[in-house]
Amino acid sequence: MKSGTVLLAAGIALGAAACNDPNENTNLRTVAADTLTVYALTGTAPSFPSGYYTSTGAVTRVDGAFNFDIAFDINGENKAVVYPQRLIGVSATGARPVGIQRLTVPFDDLGRAPSSGYVFDSSFVLAPGEAIVVQVQTTVDCPFAFSTLRYTKLVVDSLDAFRRAVYFHSVHNPNCGYRSLVPGEVPRN
Numbered sequence: 001m002k003s004g005t006v007l008l009a010a011g012i013a014l015g016a017a018a019c020n021d022p023n024e025n026t027n028l029r030t031v032a033a034d035t036l037t038v039y040a041l042t043g044t045a046p047s048f049p050s051g052y053y054t055s056t057g058a059v060t061r062v063d064g065a066f067n068f069d070i071a072f073d074i075n076g077e078n079k080a081v082v083y084p085q086r087l088i089g090v091s092a093t094g095a096r097p098v099g100i101q102r103l104t105v106p107f108d109d110l111g112r113a114p115s116s117g118y119v120f121d122s123s124f125v126l127a128p129g130e131a132i133v134v135q136v137q138t139t140v141d142c143p144f145a146f147s148t149l150r151y152t153k154l155v156v157d158s159l160d161a162f163r164r165a166v167y168f169h170s171v172h173n174p175n176c177g178y179r180s181l182v183p184g185e186v187p188r189n
Contacts, residue, residue: 028175028178028186028187029174029175029186030183030184030185030186031171031172031173031174031180031181031182031183031184031185031186031187032057032171032172032174032183033169033170033171033183033184034057034169034170034172035157035167035168035169036052036058036059036167036168036169036170037049037059037165037166037167037168038050038051038052038059038072038165038166038168039072039163039164039165039166040072040073040074040164040165040166041062041071041072041073041083041088042073042074042164043074043164044164046061046062046063047061048061049061049062050062050068050071050072050073051067051068051069051070051071051072052068052069052070052071052072052152052154052170053067053068053069054069054070054134054136054150054151054152054172055136055138055141055150055174056174057152057170057172057174062088064089064091065091066085066089066090066091066095068085068088069084069085069096069098069134069136070082070083070084070085070098070100070134071083071085071088072166074159074161074164074166075125078159078161079125079126079127079159080125080126080127080156080159080166080168081123081124081125081126082100082123082124082125082126082132083123084098084099084100084120084121084122084123085098086098086120086121087121087122087123096136096137096138096140097120097136097137098120098134098135098136098137099118099119099120099134099135099136100118100119100120100122100124100132100133100134100135101114101117101118101119101132101133102124102130102131102132103130103131103132103133103153103155107131107153107155107169110131110133110153110181111180111181111182112179112180112181113133113135113151113153113173113179113180113181114133114179115179118135126156127156128156128157128158128159129155129156130155130156131153131154131155131156132153132154133151133152133153133181134151134152134153134154135149135150135151136149136150136151136152137149137150138150138176141176142176142177146176146177147176147177148176148177149176149177150172150173150174150175150176151172151173151178151179151181152170152171152172152173152181153170153171153172153181154168154169154170154171155168155169156168157169171183173187175187
């Protein structure tokens with residue numbers, strides 16, 4: 001009779017496990033926030049980071065490796081100019097589609113990236129305090145995901161015209177297809 005009880009308990013455990021969502025992704029990473037510095041494309045050494053790569057949330061060099069999604073410059077009015085990768089150059093494998101849109105709500109109030117309204121292949125000029133949200137389509141970084149889109153928002157905190165530096169705050173979702181932009185949150189949809 002004891003073996004019957006063990007079998008019954010095992011059956012109940014298997015039945016309970018079968019009720020879990022088989023499509024649930026348990027490998028999601030938390031949405032990350034960071035304060036970063038990039039240097040203008042013009043008037044600085046090429047070894048200085050002038051780009052931002054959304055898959056890692058890191059600043060990068062803008063060079064022939066094309067390991068960046070957006071690049072920064074400073075115009076004559078001391079405002080940041082943000083360029084999508086395609087406007088800087090195209091690698092042998094082609095440019096990633098990068099869409100940008102200006103935030104119409106306060107930076108901290110945008111908790112979910114918009115699903116539409118992005119402008120592709122256009123630069124954006126940002127004064128300190130102005131923000132954008134970026135949508136990047138990348139099959140390289142999202143080869144097995146249900147979506148190849150990744151989202152980031154950033155706000156220009158300040159500029160240093162003498163050093164040709166742009167200081168900004170970013171929130172990026174490292175998960176492919178998830179639009180949550182709440183720092184520290186593990187996205188659910």
